[in-house]
Amino acid sequence: MKTIGLIGGMSWESTAHYYAELNQGIKKALGGLHSARILLYSVDFGPIEKLQNKEDWESLGNIMADAARKVEKGGADCLLICTNTMHKLTGIVEDAVNIPLLHIADATAQVLVHDKIKRVGLLGTAYTMEQEFYKNRLISKFDLDVIIPDEKDRNSIHTIIYKELCLGQIKTQSQKTYLNITKRLAEKGAQGIILGCTEIGMLLKPEDIDIPLYDTAKIHAAKAVEWALKYE
Template structure:
């Protein structure tokens, strides 16, 4: 098996899911006492969140680069950024290391293929929904169309990610609002919904909605496992 580098802590609520699913996946495929070899660099998320609020992506990128170099020095043979939003810096992170970055867009595309979807709804932070660091590679590399909620929906999703989900707060009323947003996007033609923040899958489950969900934690873990076990 190869050793995986993980940049986590953004937030740690979903990094826990990554860690469990990576180890569960190796055990299921290899059996016995096997688990996933990994080197993790887990950050203090508060400064990153503050820098996002200040649009200080230079500092964020520098922190991610330091983390990537750290896991490479620790023996990692591939790297994942265990969050969607931070893929805004993916190109610069990849340029700083000599190991492959397993990109979230590739994981999402594989998830879309698995459910036979060519038109995707995307939920996430405002950065993920309103900028093109995920939607562009999905369109250019895989021909996938991406739609997002209206302005009120985007504001609600962004706010609750930071105020609730990243703090471990799973609130029924918020779940209901997410379901309403998801069903509206589906009615507008989305064939599957990308839970494009790694905490959303903690709140909304496949049985809650009428449209297939692509949980980016699960999709990203699958991509990583295929590499680790290759």
């Protein structure tokens, strides 16, 4: 089994889910008392959120590259960024290390293609929904048709992520807001919904809506388990 390296803490709420998913995946695969070999570098999200708000991606790139190097130096065999938004800095992170980065959008898209989902709705932070780094990867590499909510709905999604979910707050009204947004995306032809923020899985579950939900944190962790066990 290879060692999985994580850059987490963005937020720690979702990183805790990664830790659980990775260990549960290894236990399911190998049984007994087996658990995942993990190296985690958990950042302080407070300063990072401020830099995101300023769109100071250069400073954020330096932070992420430094974290990646530390994870590699610690002995990790692969690297996961435990947040969708910071995959904007994929190139900088990959250039900083010699170990492979398992991209969250690629892992998710592979499941969508397997499920024959062509037109998909994307929920996430404003950065993930509105900027090209995430959508274009899904479109150009996997030929997916990606639709996003309207501006009002995007603002609601973003606010709930940062003001509630990243703080571990799960509110019924916010769940209703997200469910209504997913229904509107389904009405626009979405065959499935990407939970393109690793915290959203805390709020929405597959049984909540009539079309498939794709929880990127779960999918990403499952891909890492699969990768690590190729070497078993």
